Amino acid sequence: MSVHTEDTIVALATAQGIAAIAVIRLSGEDSIRITQQCFRGKDLEAQASHTLHFGTMVDDGRTIDEVLVAVFRAPNSFTKENAVEISCHGSPFIVKEIIKTLLKHGARLAEPGEFTKRAFFHGRFDLAQAEAVADLIHAETDNARQAALNQMRGGFSKEIDHLREELIHFASLIELELDFGEEDVEFAQRDDLRKLILKIQTVLRALIDSFDQGNVIKNGVPTVIAGKPNAGKSTLLNTLLNEDKAIVSDIPGTTRDAIEDEIILGGINFRFIDTAGLRDTSDVIEAxxxxxxxxxxxxASLIIYLFDLANTTLEEIETQRKELITLGIPFISVGNKLDKAEPSLLSKLQDHDFTFISASDKTNVGVLKEKLLARVQVKEVKTGDVMVTNLRHYQNLLQTYDALARVLDGMSGGITGDFLAMDIRQALHYLGEITGTITTDDLLDNIFSKFCIGK
Incomplete structure (x- = not known):
């Protein structure tokens, strides 16, 4: 995706579908002029920035709708370009007609994320902050909202920029050494460089370690509900969701494919996935x-494994738990159909870290929810907290850490300054990619193509 900033782009900024109002956004040098050609009311080109004007949108003399037009003049707009926002009635037909008219007068349809991409290119914010815009739009919990807001306000970027500035100082000294290679001078004191790298690695490690919590806050917890056929998986899903999402039947093998839905528990988004019962079967589709x-x-990030307490032996339970441990994914052992269980079996399972429930009548389902939250343990995100929620940032931080580790190893091994400089340049490159100081077209295309059109 390329950005032609001389173009004027247009897109629907609000959600698709019927609504009370819709907002159509334009950005580009000619956005005010193009809108004026379709607008009957005040002369928009003569109006000050950040003003609102009532009138009608027309096409060849035909009135399309009554609208309110907001005018924003460069550089005081989201994109730092001239921009217009047209509020019209939320009929999809009206929206289509207005956009068609704007296209006839010289605008073009915006690509996904192009408004935000223009804001990035014009210095409104850096790349990490631009990505936070998309995260804020898709935030489904208060923690996710606060984490995205903190990043959009530049807390994470400031941390990265500070690390990069400190490293650039020593990098320049080492590069200077290379210019005086024949004189065997050492401008960058190796002990000071080692201390700086260890200090930077400490900060990097804290950011890297924050990703586990940040990823949960941003993306939720994929939680698979698994077990043998008729263990009550679909009933549990329906109980957790408080709706009849999955078909419940006494016939084994009813669930053939995964059924998913989400709920928020304690400010954390859990994505529950009901799955086909685990057994050997000759039915091709069930297999x-x-x-x-x-x-x-x-x-999965977490597995709820259901055991049918009414139809499972202790030996079968122990065998299945061993298989779960081998899998290496965190799991919660849940004994379902508590009302039909033999007391002797319950007694034997007391030391096996079981949660006993009856999904059909919701017995102890609240206890299960508490155990789910205890397994995740996400702290409340507060204003100013710096946390890594983006996989791309996490990978760049790991690469930076490894590059700095190679610098330390190189100094211990007595390698020459030119090789130290190579690894320091790599560290600076990876840090620069996070905030967009260093970018490629492919990187930008990949990031902004995931945005919605109109943002």
């Missing part, structure tokens, strides 16, 4: 469902 269950379990 595919079983394989998909196993794949889902491998990719």
């Amino acid at each position: 595919i469902g079983v394989e998909r269950t196993k794949e889902r379990m491998k990719k």
Whole structure:
């Protein structure tokens, strides 16, 4: 995706579909002039920035709708370009007609994320802050909102810029040494450089370690509900969601494919995935469902494994738990159908860290929810907290840390300054990619293509 900033772009900024109002956004040098050609009311080109004007949108003399037009003049707009926002009635037909008219007068349709991309190119904010705009739009919990807001306000970027500035100082001294290579001078004191790198690595490690919590806050917790057929998985999903999402039947193998839905518990978004029962089967379709269950379990952040207390022996339970431990994914052992369980079995399972429930009548489901929250343990995000929530940032931080580790190893091994400089340049490159100080077209295309059109 390229950015032609001489173009004027247009897109619907509000959600698709019928609504009370819709907002159509334009940005570009000619956005005010183009809008004026379709507008009957005050002369928009003569109006000051940040003013609102009532009138009608017309096409060849035909009135399309009554509208309110907001005028923003460069550089005092989101994109730092001339910009217009047209508030019209929320009929999809009206929206389409207004956009068609604007296109006829010289605008073009915006690409995904192009408004934010222009804001980035014009210095409104850096790349990490631009990504936070998308995170803020998609935030589903208060923690996710606050984490995105903190990043958009530049807290994370300031941390990265500070680290980079400190490293650039020593990098320049080492580069200077290379210019005087024949004189065997050492401008960058190696002990000072070692101390700086260790200090930077400490900060990097704290940021890297914050990703586990940040990822949960941003993306939620994929939680697979697994177990043998008729263990009550679909009933549990319906109980957790408080709706009849999954078909419940006494016939084994009813669930053939994964059924997903989300709920928020304690400010954390849990994405529950009901899966096909685990068993050997000659039914081709069910067998595919079983394989998909196993794949889902491998990719899950957490597994709720249901045991049918009314129809399972202690030996079977122990065998299945060993298989779960081998899988290496955190799991919660849940004994379902508590009302039908033999007291002797319950007694034997007391030391196996079980949660006993009856999904059908909701017995102890609240206890299960508390255990889910205890397993995740996400702290409340406060204003100013610096946290890594983006996988791209996490990977860049790891690469920076490794590059600095190579610098330390190189100094211990007595390698020459030119090799130290290479690894320091790599560290600076990875840090620069986070905030967009260093970018490639492919990187930008990948990031902004994930934005919604109109943002």
